[in-house]
Amino acid sequence: MLVALRRSSQYMTYKKKEVTSWEVGDGKEIRLWEDKWADNVPLMHKFPRFFSISLDTRRILSQVGVWSDNSWSWELSWRRNLFVWESSMADLLLQVLDNQRLTREGENTNDKWIWRDVESTDFSVKADYNILLGGGYRV
Numbered sequence: 001m002l003v004a005l006r007r008s009s010q011y012m013t014y015k016k017k018e019v020t021s022w023e024v025g026d027g028k029e030i031r032l033w034e035d036k037w038a039d040n041v042p043l044m045h046k047f048p049r050f051f052s053i054s055l056d057t058r059r060i061l062s063q064v065g066v067w068s069d070n071s072w073s074w075e076l077s078w079r080r081n082l083f084v085w086e087s088s089m090a091d092l093l094l095q096v097l098d099n100q101r102l103t104r105e106g107e108n109t110n111d112k113w114i115w116r117d118v119e120s121t122d123f124s125v126k127a128d129y130n131i132l133l134g135g136g137y138r139v
Contacts, residue, residue: 020036020113020114020115021035021036021037021040021113021114022035022036022037022111022112022113022114023037023111023112023113023114024037024061024100024101024102024103024111025102025103025109025110025111025112026062026102026103026104026105026107026109026110026111027060027061027062027102027111028060028061028062028110028111029060029110029111030060030061030111031058031059031060031061032056032057032059032060032061032063032064033051033054033056033057034057037061037100037111038096038097038099038100039096043093043096044057046096047089047092047093049086049089050076050078050086050089050090050093053078053079053080054076054077054078054079055077055078055079056076056077061102061111062102064076064077065102067104070104072101072102074094074097074098076093
């Protein structure tokens with residue numbers, strides 16, 4: 001019985017990851033490359049080449065940039081210099097990153113999970129139940 005519960009729990013976690021993503025706040029919980037927070041796709045899947053050469057693979061958003069004059073500047077670190085032909089992809093990556101706004105520490109805006117493809121982005125037991133049953137995301 002315990003094995004069945006464990007498998008069920010793993011399935012629930014997997015299904016929830018399919019329909020949830022992060023909403024950016026202060027960037028203290030969201031992992032830059034692994035979490036769904038920009039365009040609902042982990043950056044490691046959207047930019048696999050850059051993920052493979054990144055020195056920031058395990059960092060959270062607030063660790064890969066600095067505040068300067070009330071604006072956030074991304075400071076990504078690479079294992080090697082980028083090739084010239086990678087510069088257009090790097091520009092695209094920076095556009096994706098710049099579309100997200102981090103909040104300054106002290107503004108009381110934490111990162112939070114949101115539900116995608118449902119009428120409300122807040123969690124509800126009914127939405128969770130429908131998703132687990134495979135009945136779609138509508139509530």
